[in-house]
Amino acid sequence: MKKALLWIAVLATSFTACNPAGTKPSGDSKAKFIDSLLQEMSLQEKLGQLNLPTAGDITTGTAESSDIAQKIREGKVGGLFNIKSAAKIKEIQRIAVEESRLKIPLIFGMDVIHGYETTFPIPLGLSCSWDTALIRQTARIAAQEATADGIMWTFSPMVDISRDPRWGRVSEGSGEDPFLGSRVAEAMVKGYQGSDLEDKNTMLACVKHFALYGAPMAGRDYNTVDMSRLEMYNTYLPPYKAAVDAGVGSLMASFNEIDGIPASGNKWLLTDVLREEWKFKGFVVSDYTGINEMIAHGMGDLQACAALAMNAGMNMDMVGEGLLTTLEQSLSEGKVQIKDIDQSVRLILAAKYDLGLFEHPYQYCDTARSSQEIFTQENRDFARKAAGESMVLLKNDKQTLPLAKQGKIAIIGPLGDHKANMAGTWSVATKLENCVSLLEGIRLVAGEKVSVNYAQGANFTIDETLQANSTLFGREMVRKNEKELLAEALHLAKQSDIIVAALGEPSEMSGESSSRTDIRIPDAQRALLDELVKTGKPIVLVLFTGRPLDISQEQAKVPAILNAWFSGTEAGLAIADVLFGDVNPSGKLSMTFPRNVGQIPIFYSHKNTGRPISNQDGKFEKFRSNYLDERNEPLYPFGYGLSYTTFEYSPITLSSETFHAGEAVKATVKLTNTGSYSGKEVVQLYIRDLVGSITRPVKELKAFQKVELQAGESQVIEFTLTEDDFKFYGSDLKAIIEPGEFELFIGGSSSTTNKTTLSYSIQADPNN
Numbered sequence: 001m002k003k004a005l006l007w008i009a010v011l012a013t014s015f016t017a018c019n020p021a022g023t024k025p026s027g028d029s030k031a032k033f034i035d036s037l038l039q040e041m042s043l044q045e046k047l048g049q050l051n052l053p054t055a056g057d058i059t060t061g062t063a064e065s066s067d068i069a070q071k072i073r074e075g076k077v078g079g080l081f082n083i084k085s086a087a088k089i090k091e092i093q094r095i096a097v098e099e100s101r102l103k104i105p106l107i108f109g110m111d112v113i114h115g116y117e118t119t120f121p122i123p124l125g126l127s128c129s130w131d132t133a134l135i136r137q138t139a140r141i142a143a144q145e146a147t148a149d150g151i152m153w154t155f156s157p158m159v160d161i162s163r164d165p166r167w168g169r170v171s172e173g174s175g176e177d178p179f180l181g182s183r184v185a186e187a188m189v190k191g192y193q194g195s196d197l198e199d200k201n202t203m204l205a206c207v208k209h210f211a212l213y214g215a216p217m218a219g220r221d222y223n224t225v226d227m228s229r230l231e232m233y234n235t236y237l238p239p240y241k242a243a244v245d246a247g248v249g250s251l252m253a254s255f256n257e258i259d260g261i262p263a264s265g266n267k268w269l270l271t272d273v274l275r276e277e278w279k280f281k282g283f284v285v286s287d288y289t290g291i292n293e294m295i296a297h298g299m300g301d302l303q304a305c306a307a308l309a310m311n312a313g314m315n316m317d318m319v320g321e322g323l324l325t326t327l328e329q330s331l332s333e334g335k336v337q338i339k340d341i342d343q344s345v346r347l348i349l350a351a352k353y354d355l356g357l358f359e360h361p362y363q364y365c366d367t368a369r370s371s372q373e374i375f376t377q378e379n380r381d382f383a384r385k386a387a388g389e390s391m392v393l394l395k396n397d398k399q400t401l402p403l404a405k406q407g408k409i410a411i412i413g414p415l416g417d418h419k420a421n422m423a424g425t426w427s428v429a430t431k432l433e434n435c436v437s438l439l440e441g442i443r444l445v446a447g448e449k450v451s452v453n454y455a456q457g458a459n460f461t462i463d464e465t466l467q468a469n470s471t472l473f474g475r476e477m478v479r480k481n482e483k484e485l486l487a488e489a490l491h492l493a494k495q496s497d498i499i500v501a502a503l504g505e506p507s508e509m510s511g512e513s514s515s516r517t518d519i520r521i522p523d524a525q526r527a528l529l530d531e532l533v534k535t536g537k538p539i540v541l542v543l544f545t546g547r548p549l550d551i552s553q554e555q556a557k558v559p560a561i562l563n564a565w566f567s568g569t570e571a572g573l574a575i576a577d578v579l580f581g582d583v584n585p586s587g588k589l590s591m592t593f594p595r596n597v598g599q600i601p602i603f604y605s606h607k608n609t610g611r612p613i614s615n616q617d618g619k620f621e622k623f624r625s626n627y628l629d630e631r632n633e634p635l636y637p638f639g640y641g642l643s644y645t646t647f648e649y650s651p652i653t654l655s656s657e658t659f660h661a662g663e664a665v666k667a668t669v670k671l672t673n674t675g676s677y678s679g680k681e682v683v684q685l686y687i688r689d690l691v692g693s694i695t696r697p698v699k700e701l702k703a704f705q706k707v708e709l710q711a712g713e714s715q716v717i718e719f720t721l722t723e724d725d726f727k728f729y730g731s732d733l734k735a736i737i738e739p740g741e742f743e744l745f746i747g748g749s750s751s752t753t754n755k756t757t758l759s760y761s762i763q764a765d766p767n768n
């Protein structure tokens with residue numbers, strides 16, 4: 001039976017007359033198509049397109065009778081999220097395209113954050129790979145798998161800069177730096193969206209959370225943000241803008257306020273900056289009940305908040321139904337305008353159009369694809385590789401690592417054999433039972449000559465309530481008798497040659513609503529480590545965490561620390577690859593590790609102040625900017641990470657010491673692998689603008705390259721910088737470059753002292 005789709009009938013003439021069969025109109029005809037459809041829509045149907053409910057617990061075969069089905073038939077739903085499986089989504093899509101009056105297809109969304117069923121490291125970990133091609137490929141694979149399961153819209157990338165590891169959602173972003181964050185943002189967008197959104201294996205990305213969500217006061221999730229516009233423009237906004245420039249199709253507003261107005265109702269943010277300055281062409285969706293939450297923020301009742309959101313530039317309402325239920329009233333009272341509602345509908349229809357949904361509403365519902373393209377060995381191999389690239393070797397005294405594939409290894413710690421805690425937060429499609437635990441991974445990689453045994457050693461924490469709150473959603477762990485656990489672990493430790501201590505946070509201790517005031521390894525595990533240290537056996541600490549932790553105590557006690565983050569489905573294998581040296585670690589921190597929680601916020605690109613300290617030794621200086629009880633520098637700075645080999649940097653050479661308006665400058669170093677393993681190094685270039693019309697940070701990342709060198713090999717690394725690289729937003733919020741002196745650093749971390757100076761002048765020197 002032919003589906004008598006009304007909107008096709010409306011456009012039949014132009015649609016078929018101007019286009020060969022099977023193609024769709026674009027450009028003008030796309031706008032015409034959407035306008036014609038808009039003319040057919042009642043106000044309620046328009047508001048329906050702005051409505052994004054969560055799917056609830058629809059199971060296959062129950063869609064017809066679900067509560068949501070009736071709303072879909074009535075045209076009151078524009079999209080659904082929190083639902084997966086091609087079969088289920090097909091059932092629901094059928095209701096929309098066959099049983100609703102206008103037969104407009106739904107868009108199906110989901111939090112596909114770091115992979116789908118094949119799960120990659122948490123985003124914070126992935127960003128430590130500094131490998132944008134690899135990151136882009138993780139998003140490509142995620143899109144391939146998610147679209148094979150019916151989903152064509154992901155609420156990713158999350159690009160919120162954060163300098164506060166108390167905030168649990170640092171795990172979902174790319175750390176503290178706007179330059180690195182921007183490169184990751186564009187890589188993710190391109191990976192998800194590919195070159196044509198209409199392809200059946202590409203999906204619409206949604207950059208979030210616009211804006212400044214990563215700077216809540218005291219690191220407490222959903223808390224107030226208060227920030228100068230200069231700081232917004234120079235530090236926090238660039239990654240969102242990079243995603244917009246990369247063509248991201250949708251954007252999610254954040255929960256927090258900005259200049260006293262919640263993002264969901266902030267016209268300056270959603271219209272002046274986003275539409276007028278940045279020319280964003282996609283649609284804006286609220287965060288989960290973000291519009292309704294403006295009531296608690298103190299912006300009025302639901303009708304007032306929904307009108308505020310609409311007038312600010314919000315287009316779609318996640319879960320709260322404020323737009324659906326109040327805009328008719330507001331329209332009749334003149335509080336909102338139909339042109340704004342129409343524009344929102346247009347943007348949402350345009351996204352559906354670009355995804356090919358009008359022509360092929362079931363194109364993502366191919367069950368054959370879902371059985372063949374999800375969690376394939378090829379994808380898992382890539383996840384293993386990505387995990388290996390993301391780990392950061394924090395300490396390795398006396399070449400404790402890599403481990404030899406012989407002898408007796410004791411894996412001790414509550415995270416040593418816990419599949420469910422490997423994938424990390426926001427792994428909604430991960431089958432936790434498919435994750436490879438550390439014990440399994442080490443056994444598989446070590447080979448037969450190694451005896452590998454495991455003891456839990458301790459519960460996650462002494463505090464039962466904290467454990468319950470941090471081990472949700474299938475990550476729960478049975479509590480056991482502490483004394484017995486310890487005795488068993490010490491017995492095993494004493495019989496072994498080396499201890500691999502698998503400690504840290506359970507995976508739900510970071511992520512949404514998982515802020516901490518104490519960012520140390522939980523107490524019971526710290527106590528366990530102390531006992532293990534007393535055995536005198538060499539210890540490698542494999543750290544599981546979704547945030548930078550305060551490991552000052554531990555780093556003084558153990559010779560080797562590998563930060564594994566939460567590395568996804570292949571975690572155990574990837575960690576084992578690194579421990580045994582099959583993969584040489586090359587990850588570099590994208591977020592500073594503090595010495596203690598009191599140093600927070602701590603980040604490398606801070607300002608100098610009028611009273612910087614003058615010594616590098618951590619000695620207290622009265623009336624200078626420092627602490628009585630702790631030095632200023634972090635435990636591990638941004639950009640830091642060791643390798644099994646060593647790299648040496650030559651002094652920097654410049655193509656010229658002065659460059660002028662319109663010119664570029666080249667900076668080169670020779671990098672030599674001076675150790676005995678081949679390895680990868682992230683070569684980082686920073687600048688410091690020595691004098692400015694506003695104060696400038698002591699260092700800013702401006703370029704990086706990840707290169708691989710064989711033992712003994714050298715390579716000349718060249719960076720070309722243009723005026724744009726030296727620009728910043730000045731007092732009038734315009735990007736400017738100011739003449740004067742700059743320092744330029746190239747090295748293996750933000751603490752590099754390998755530097756030179758150059759100057760910029762507007763006029764060329766007539767004598768040259």
Ligand code: BGC
Nearest residue numbers: 111155208209252287288512
């Ligand atoms: C989170 C978003 C997420 C949304 C939908 C919210 O609570 O803040 O990041 O995309 O839920 O699951």
